[in-house]
Amino acid sequence: MSTVPIALRFSHVSFSYDTLAVLEDVNFHIHEGEFSALVGPNGSGKTTLLKLILGLEQSQKGEVRLFGDQPKKNKSMIGYVPQHITYDPTFPISVLEVVRMGGVLSTSRRSRASRDKAALQALEQVEMGELAQRPYSELSGGQRRRVLVARALVAGPKMLILDEPTANMDAESEKRLFDTLRLFKGKTTILIVTHDMSTVSSLTDRVFCIGAQKPGQKGRTVVQHSLEPMDNAPAELYGGEAKRVLHDVELPADYCTFDGGANNG
Amino acid sequence: MDNLLGFFSALVNPDFPFVRNALVAGLLSSILFGVIGAVVTVKRIAGLAGAISHAVLGGIGIALYLSATGKVAGITPMMGAIVFAILAAAIIGVVSLKAKQREDTVIQAIWAIGMSIGVLFMAKTPGYTDPSSYLFGNILLISTKDLVLLFILDVVVILLAWRFYPQIEATSFDEEFAQVRGIPTQRVFLLMLSITAVAVVLLQTFVGIVMVIAMLTLPAGTAGYWAKNLASMMALGTIFSAIFSFGGLAAGWMLDVPVGAMVVVIAGGAFLGTAATRMLVTYSRRRTLHNDKS
Numbered sequence: 001m002s003t004v005p006i007a008l009r010f011s012h013v014s015f016s017y018d019t020l021a022v023l024e025d026v027n028f029h030i031h032e033g034e035f036s037a038l039v040g041p042n043g044s045g046k047t048t049l050l051k052l053i054l055g056l057e058q059s060q061k062g063e064v065r066l067f068g069d070q071p072k073k074n075k076s077m078i079g080y081v082p083q084h085i086t087y088d089p090t091f092p093i094s095v096l097e098v099v100r101m102g103g104v105l106s107t108s109r110r111s112r113a114s115r116d117k118a119a120l121q122a123l124e125q126v127e128m129g130e131l132a133q134r135p136y137s138e139l140s141g142g143q144r145r146r147v148l149v150a151r152a153l154v155a156g157p158k159m160l161i162l163d164e165p166t167a168n169m170d171a172e173s174e175k176r177l178f179d180t181l182r183l184f185k186g187k188t189t190i191l192i193v194t195h196d197m198s199t200v201s202s203l204t205d206r207v208f209c210i211g212a213q214k215p216g217q218k219g220r221t222v223v224q225h226s227l228e229p230m231d232n233a234p235a236e237l238y239g240g241e242a243k244r245v246l247h248d249v250e251l252p253a254d255y256c257t258f259d260g261g262a263n264n265g
Numbered sequence: 266m267d268n269l270l271g272f273f274s275a276l277v278n279p280d281f282p283f284v285r286n287a288l289v290a291g292l293l294s295s296i297l298f299g300v301i302g303a304v305v306t307v308k309r310i311a312g313l314a315g316a317i318s319h320a321v322l323g324g325i326g327i328a329l330y331l332s333a334t335g336k337v338a339g340i341t342p343m344m345g346a347i348v349f350a351i352l353a354a355a356i357i358g359v360v361s362l363k364a365k366q367r368e369d370t371v372i373q374a375i376w377a378i379g380m381s382i383g384v385l386f387m388a389k390t391p392g393y394t395d396p397s398s399y400l401f402g403n404i405l406l407i408s409t410k411d412l413v414l415l416f417i418l419d420v421v422v423i424l425l426a427w428r429f430y431p432q433i434e435a436t437s438f439d440e441e442f443a444q445v446r447g448i449p450t451q452r453v454f455l456l457m458l459s460i461t462a463v464a465v466v467l468l469q470t471f472v473g474i475v476m477v478i479a480m481l482t483l484p485a486g487t488a489g490y491w492a493k494n495l496a497s498m499m500a501l502g503t504i505f506s507a508i509f510s511f512g513g514l515a516a517g518w519m520l521d522v523p524v525g526a527m528v529v530v531i532a533g534g535a536f537l538g539t540a541a542t543r544m545l546v547t548y549s550r551r552r553t554l555h556n557d558k559s
Contacts, residue, residue: 055445082441091307091438092492092493092495093438093495094493098438101431101435102446104435107429110431135493
């Protein structure tokens with residue numbers, strides 16, 4: 001087992017909406033600094049699992065631990081990049097203001113100057129500093145996604161969670177997004193949630209698949225699958241190098257050999 | 266021209282305090298319309314505000330009936346309005362947060378039932394009560410005490426908007442992200458709804474239900490075409506609202522027509538005119554781009 005501290009752990013977690021069992025006996029963990037992918041088809045329970053991590057829902061059975069405590073208490077350590085599909089293009093807001101939102105506190109107010117400085121730094125990190133004053137609605141889909149990454153980075157998170165980061169994105173934008181994420185690999189725990197079941201970015205250390213049902217259970221569970229590099233994967237199709245998910249090679253969900261990134265990169 | 270001069274001389278004439286009061290009321294309510302209107306517009310809860318403002322008529326009708334029949338002495342239409350506004354806001358708030366599926370049905374039901382209760386009770390109220398006087402109000406009947414109430418609400422709303430601006434902006438732009446950041450989004454939403462309800466009650470007794478809902482949406486909507494952010498939308502909405510109120514008051518005076526209806530027509534004209542101009546500009550830009558490419 002790895003000696004690297006654990007960032008996120010699910011232990012025998014079950015969750016249901018009223019009588020509808022969504023997740024049942026989910027066990028897996030992610031180490032600090034690890035780059036993981038959580039893949040599963042639509043309706044498999046990805047969103048529910050994400051809500052449990054973000055502390056927006058509570059499990060009825062089992063335990064979720066985020067950096068050693070309840071997600072509700074530690075969710076401020078998460079930099080969350082949502083899909084934001086219900087985004088209103090008529091909302092008047094600049095790129096800088098969207099990013100500044102990443103440092104917003106629950107009820108108190110901070111000085112605007114300090115928030116502006118942090119927001120500009122985060123925008124530079126995703127190479128979008130020159131677009132700070134632009135209206136957010138004028139950006140392309142790919143640019144908007146990187147602005148949301150910058151927004152997640154503002155508060156200096158220990159873990160980045162990206163929900164379907166490459167949905168409706170062209171290969172060039174996808175490559176730029178993963179180039180940005182590469183900078184944080186090993187330093188920040190990164191979890192990507194996606195419905196793309198076959199391939200993941202080559203940055204990925206471990207892949208967890210959601211959707212399988214154990215015999216006699218109604219809810220879905222999470223299993224870990226093996227990954228192999230795809231030598232012949234066209235980079236323009238996968239936004240850079242890719243790894244193939246081996247769905248027929250199942251690893252125990254808690255199995256890991258993560259060494260803090262010494263053999264990855 | 267003589268009419269316009271007449272309006273200005275009425276404004277400074279000490280014998281006509283109601284004209285000056287109406288102007289001050291218009292300016293003071295512009296702050297509420299601009300700030301709350303911007304939030305209502307970006308949060309897309311104009312339907313909710315509409316339902317609350319119309320449901321208030323039920324409370325007014327019951328209060329008029331109880332007072333005129335002597336069943337409850339001293340009850341004023343505003344008291345009835347407050348009770349109904351709180352009831353409507355509570356029901357709508359709970360339904361919006363808990364049962365998303367039937368939200369629109371419940372909102373329309375509250376809208377229609379509230380108004381109908383008002384009409385029924387007014388019909389049974391001794392003497393003649395005209396429901397339309399509550400729909401359009403009469404800004405010329407405003408008293409100095411009412412102006413003080415308006416001023417207090419202005420101060421409260423400006424303070425709340427300034428203090429919680431980052432939270433209001435985040436909740437309106439991306440509610441899920443705001444929740445992850447620990448913002449109590451449900452409480453922020455209920456606070457927005459309550460403030461809207463209180464403002465609606467106060468404003469509708471002065472300017473009428475139709476004008477309240479029109480002015481909560483039209484100046485902010487017009488400002489939305491120019492504003493760079495939520496704060497400038499609030500500021501521009503306030504300026505537009507003040508211009509529309511002043512224009513409506515002047516035109517109402519000069520043409521001898523109801524001021525409330527005049528303000529709504531001016532605000533509506535400005536909004537539709539801006540929207541049409543924007544559509545034409547976008548269309549012609551797209552055509553130019555298309556022609557350049559082909």
